[in-house]
Amino acid sequence: MVSASSTGALVTIPAANLMRFQLFVLLPALAAAPSAAAQVSITGIRDLTFGQVIVGIPSSVGPSHPTKSGQFRITAPLSSKVQVRFTLPDALAGPGGAQLPISFGSNDAMAIGSAPGSTPITFNPKATRNPQFQPSTAYDVFIGGTVTPAGNQQPGSYAATITLTITNF
Amino acid sequence: MRTAIVLSALVAAGLTAGAATAEAQNSASIQATATVLSALTVAAGNNLQFGNVTPGVNKTIAITDAGVGTFTVTKAATSGVTLSFTLPTNLASGADQLPIGSWTGAWNTSATTAGANGFTPSAAGTNTSVTAGTSLTVFVGATVSPVAAQAAGNYSGTVTMSAVYF
Numbered sequence: 139m140v141s142a143s144s145t146g147a148l149v150t151i152p153a154a155n156l157m158r159f160q161l162f163v164l165l166p167a168l169a170a171a172p173s174a175a176a177q178v179s180i181t182g183i184r185d186l187t188f189g190q191v192i193v194g195i196p197s198s199v200g201p202s203h204p205t206k207s208g209q210f211r212i213t214a215p216l217s218s219k220v221q222v223r224f225t226l227p228d229a230l231a232g233p234g235g236a237q238l239p240i241s242f243g244s245n246d247a248m249a250i251g252s253a254p255g256s257t258p259i260t261f262n263p264k265a266t267r268n269p270q271f272q273p274s275t276a277y278d279v280f281i282g283g284t285v286t287p288a289g290n291q292q293p294g295s296y297a298a299t300i301t302l303t304i305t306n307f
Numbered sequence: 308m309r310t311a312i313v314l315s316a317l318v319a320a321g322l323t324a325g326a327a328t329a330e331a332q333n334s335a336s337i338q339a340t341a342t343v344l345s346a347l348t349v350a351a352g353n354n355l356q357f358g359n360v361t362p363g364v365n366k367t368i369a370i371t372d373a374g375v376g377t378f379t380v381t382k383a384a385t386s387g388v389t390l391s392f393t394l395p396t397n398l399a400s401g402a403d404q405l406p407i408g409s410w411t412g413a414w415n416t417s418a419t420t421a422g423a424n425g426f427t428p429s430a431a432g433t434n435t436s437v438t439a440g441t442s443l444t445v446f447v448g449a450t451v452s453p454v455a456a457q458a459a460g461n462y463s464g465t466v467t468m469s470a471v472y473f
Contacts (some may be wrong), residue, residue, distance in 0.1 A: 176366055238343060298338070
């Protein structure tokens with residue numbers, strides 16, 4: 139006869155079922171243990187904002203722009219191995235189905251680690267990237283781009299989604 | 308035996324779950340946004356006309372006077388613009404100079420000075436409010452100060468106004 143108590147309740151389990159009881163206790167403990175994968179996170183911080191653009195005039199935002207560049211934050215345990223990949227739109231959608239072309243240059247993405255003295259690294263947002271979480275355990279990833287309104291572009295508000303995906307190994 | 312089977316199944320399940328998180332994907336999204344505005348145009352309207360002036364007597368054209376200079380701006384609705392000027396300090400008649408200054412200005416969403424918004428024209432620029440209109444009329448006045456010995460003649464200068472969305 140074995141007894142165990144939990145939050146004041148008394149449970150009595152026959153000796154014949156002792157092995158199964160131990161297994162069921164063990165499994166939730168394993169599931170609750172944080173894995174390296176579970177500790178990797180990504181958050182969208184700021185939209186890429188072109189603001190007002192004029193028909194016929196391209197407008198660019200650099201990844202280092204302090205307020206208009208898009209921003210994500212990735213956190214991961216020290217020495218984590220991850221791959222970073224953008225999913226980028228070709229156009230922003232506007233009124234009545236109008237499309238506003240958007241393009242991304244080879245230096246339109248930038249990452250900077252959280253560790254003191256980290257140097258910003260520019261990279262091509264159309265290529266995958268494998269940041270080293272050493273010594274930083276967090277990276278801010280910024281993105282810029284260029285919109286090119288046509289001469290007869292329909293005035294109005296345009297938007298599209300930029301997604302950053304991290305795959306941790 | 309039954310316990311062993313349960314153990315095997317649970318361990319296998321645990322390993323499978325572990326494999327799923329070993330190459331987990333995680334993603335987040337932001338928006339890329341832009342507001343497209345129609346083209347901004349500036350057109351010259353009436354010249355700033357002082358007419359006849361008397362040597363030694365200043366003459367002012369106020370924004371409500373008939374000789375006021377005007378520009379028109381066509382812009383996107385609900386977007387303000389910055390009005391900036393290149394202003395002469397003299398009108399010229401050949402080599403003769405007629406000082407001009409004390410510039411005054413006003414803008415309105417209609418072609419009338421009634422209810423117009425006054426400002427001082429400058430190179431630094433003046434922001435209009437974000438109005439619902441798509442057209443602005445800008446009025447410009449000034450004062451010429453002919454000296455007593457001002458040479459007779461026709462004097463002219465160029466006033467340039469630029470507009471840009473802010």
